[in-house]
Amino acid sequence: xxxxxxxxxxVSRTTDDYATLARMGCVAMSEPAFWAGFDRRSVDGFRDxxxxxxxxxxxxxxxxxxxxxxxxCINAKEAENVSLSxxxxxxxxxxxxxxxxxxxxxxxxxxxxxxxxxxFLEHLELAIKHDQQIxxxxxxxxxxxxxxxxILDMLCDDSRIDPSRVLVDHVEEHTVAEVLDRGFWxxxxxxxxxxxxxxxxxxxxxxxxxxxxxANSAGxxxxxxxxxxxxxxxxxxxxxxxxxxxxxVVYDNPxxxxxxxxxxxxxxxxxx
Amino acid sequence: MRPASQIxxxxxxxxxxxLLEVAATLxxxxxxxxxxxxxxxxxxxQRAQLDTAIRILLDNGADRAERLQKxxxxxYESNWRQEMDL
Numbered sequence: 001x002x003x004x005x006x007x008x009x010x011v012s013r014t015t016d017d018y019a020t021l022a023r024m025g026c027v028a029m030s031e032p033a034f035w036a037g038f039d040r041r042s043v044d045g046f047r048d049x050x051x052x053x054x055x056x057x058x059x060x061x062x063x064x065x066x067x068x069x070x071x072x073c074i075n076a077k078e079a080e081n082v083s084l085s086x087x088x089x090x091x092x093x094x095x096x097x098x099x100x101x102x103x104x105x106x107x108x109x110x111x112x113x114x115x116x117x118x119x120f121l122e123h124l125e126l127a128i129k130h131d132q133q134i135x136x137x138x139x140x141x142x143x144x145x146x147x148x149x150x151i152l153d154m155l156c157d158d159s160r161i162d163p164s165r166v167l168v169d170h171v172e173e174h175t176v177a178e179v180l181d182r183g184f185w186x187x188x189x190x191x192x193x194x195x196x197x198x199x200x201x202x203x204x205x206x207x208x209x210x211x212x213x214x215a216n217s218a219g220x221x222x223x224x225x226x227x228x229x230x231x232x233x234x235x236x237x238x239x240x241x242x243x244x245x246x247x248x249v250v251y252d253n254p255x256x257x258x259x260x261x262x263x264x265x266x267x268x269x270x271x272x
Numbered sequence: 273m274r275p276a277s278q279i280x281x282x283x284x285x286x287x288x289x290x291l292l293e294v295a296a297t298l299x300x301x302x303x304x305x306x307x308x309x310x311x312x313x314x315x316x317x318q319r320a321q322l323d324t325a326i327r328i329l330l331d332n333g334a335d336r337a338e339r340l341q342k343x344x345x346x347x348y349e350s351n352w353r354q355e356m357d358l
Contacts, residue, residue, distance in 0.1 A: 112346075114356040121358075145345035150352055174341035200337065206273065239274060 001243070002269055003250040005029040005229050006257075007106070007135070007169055007187060007216035010057050010068070011049075017219070017226050022064035024230045027269055030258065031057060032071040032106035032135050037221055039078050043087040046074065047094075054098035067266055069258065071105035071135045072096070079110070079119035089119075089126050096130055102261040103127065105135025106169060109147040112139060121154060128160050133261050136168045138175065140194055148175040152182055165260050167214065172196055176204055180212055185257050189218045190228035198232040202239060210248035214257065298322075 008029050010018070021029075031053060040046055053070040061068035072095055074088040095101060107123040109116045127134050136155075139147035151168070155161050163183035171179050171186045172195065179186040188204060189195040196204075201215055219226030229250055236246040258264040301319070305311065311319060321343060328339050349355070 112352075114358060117356060117358055142344060142346050145342060146348045146352075149348040153350075153353070172341055173338040174345060203337070 001025050001233055001247060001250070002027045002271075003229050003233065004254040005216055005219075005226075006167070006214050006254045007032060007189065007218050008226060009034045009218070009220040010061065011052055012221035013219060013226055015060065015063075018060060018064040018066060021226060022066055024227055025233075026066055026229070028067040028069065028254070028266055029061065030069040030071065030102055030135075030254075032137070033073045033075065034106065034220060035075040035077040039081070043084065043091055046088045047091060050092070050095045054095055054100060058100050069100045069102045069264065071103050072101060073104050073107045073123055074119070075106070076108050076110040076116050076120070076137060076139075079116045080113070082115050082118060085119040086122065089122055092126060093130060096132065099263055099265065101263055102258055103133030103135060103165075105167075106137035107134065108137035108151055109139050110137075110143070112143055112147045112150055117150065117154065120151070124154070124158060124161065128158075133257075134161075134166045136166060138168060138170045140170075144170070144172065145174050148179070152178060152184075155184070156182060167257055169216065170195055170218070171204075173200070173204065176208065176213075180208060185212045185214060185253070187214045187216055189216055190225070190232060191218065192223050192225060194223075198228065198235045201232050202235045202241070205236065205245065205249055206239075206241070210245050210253065212253065212257075213249050214253050215249055294326075 002025050005021070005026055006029070008031060010029065010031055033049065033053065036049070040049070050072055053072070057070070058068040072092050074085045079085050092104070104123055104127040107120055109120060124134070126132070136151060138144055138151060148168070155163070155166060167185040167187055168179045169187035170189045176186050176188070188201045190198055190201055195218070205213060215229055215232050217226050217228035218224060219228070225231070233246055233250060237243070255266060258266065325340055325343055328336055328343065
């Protein structure tokens with residue numbers, strides 16, 4: 001089955017991973033800007049990273065027939081440095097017209113601090129000013145419930161934000177309902193330990209249906225599995241779910257969501 | 273949705289294995305405690321959380337995963353904006 005991974009950090013992955021993903025049916029992916037595993041020290045460090053996301057990765061992906069899209073921001077882990085965050089936010093518009101940029105992301109909270117909330121709100125202003133879609137990171141483990149609710153508060157308090165143009169990622173059993181109920185798209189991240197397994201993601205699909213629900217691997221430099229979306233496809237199939245429901249989550253929904261961005265120039269594979 | 277009996281029989285060995293891992297971990301903690309290595313206050317809190325989680329597993333209802341997630345979560349306070357002066 002052709003699928004799209006809507007959240008994967010390919011700058012951290014090898015070329016072999018591109019080859020494997022292509023063989024497993026990945027036809028497109030979107031790569032949100034992410035923390036490098038260390039705090040970048042200058043706005044030029046981010047400029048280089050955004051160059052990598054908008055020029056280098058699309059070329060690497062294209063060699064394997066995969067279309068690569070991206071989202072730009074400074075990650076919540078680096079938001080404690082508010083002055084650097086502001087410099088990066090001011091620089092992002094240099095890249096917004098690049099042909100693979102879908103919007104602002106992954107923005108959100110990490111430890112749910114005041115500085116993180118401040119930088120999150122300033123990212124929202126940037127997205128609104130430039131009419132960009134938004135991809136949201138929600139915190140990990142014990143901080144997820146509180147942080148997700150705080151993020152939804154900030155999004156819903158601003159009448160300029162259209163929930164249908166916002167994807168809230170890393171939802172789990174205790175956050176998915178509220179994200180969907182408030183009209184946002186919800187992304188389930190398939191991580192080996194800290195987030196959601198393919199089995200639990202399949203449970204959520206069965207419980208909530210496929211409407212506005214996506215699944216991603218969030219493959220990065222840490223413990224993660226870039227082929228996790230095919231694992232979900234396999235689990236859905238093993239349970240006897242309709243192929244159309246699985247396809248909606250892993251292919252139709254990413255296309256429907258991304259199509260709201262003017263830069264989403266996806267070409268479906270010719271399957272005739 | 274597959275029949276409940278089918279889901280149970282297909283999952284039985286996997287769940288059995290996971291329960292054994294939990295039991296063995298608790299045994300390990302117990303053995304170390306018996307040898308005189310008492311739990312710290314933070315660890316006591318974690319142990320109490322695990323005991324509550326195990327009781328949730330024994331409850332009825334189709335929302336155990338959500339209840340466990342909330343058990344392991346910090347609480348949300350709706351006045352966070354005022355507290356942060358934001």
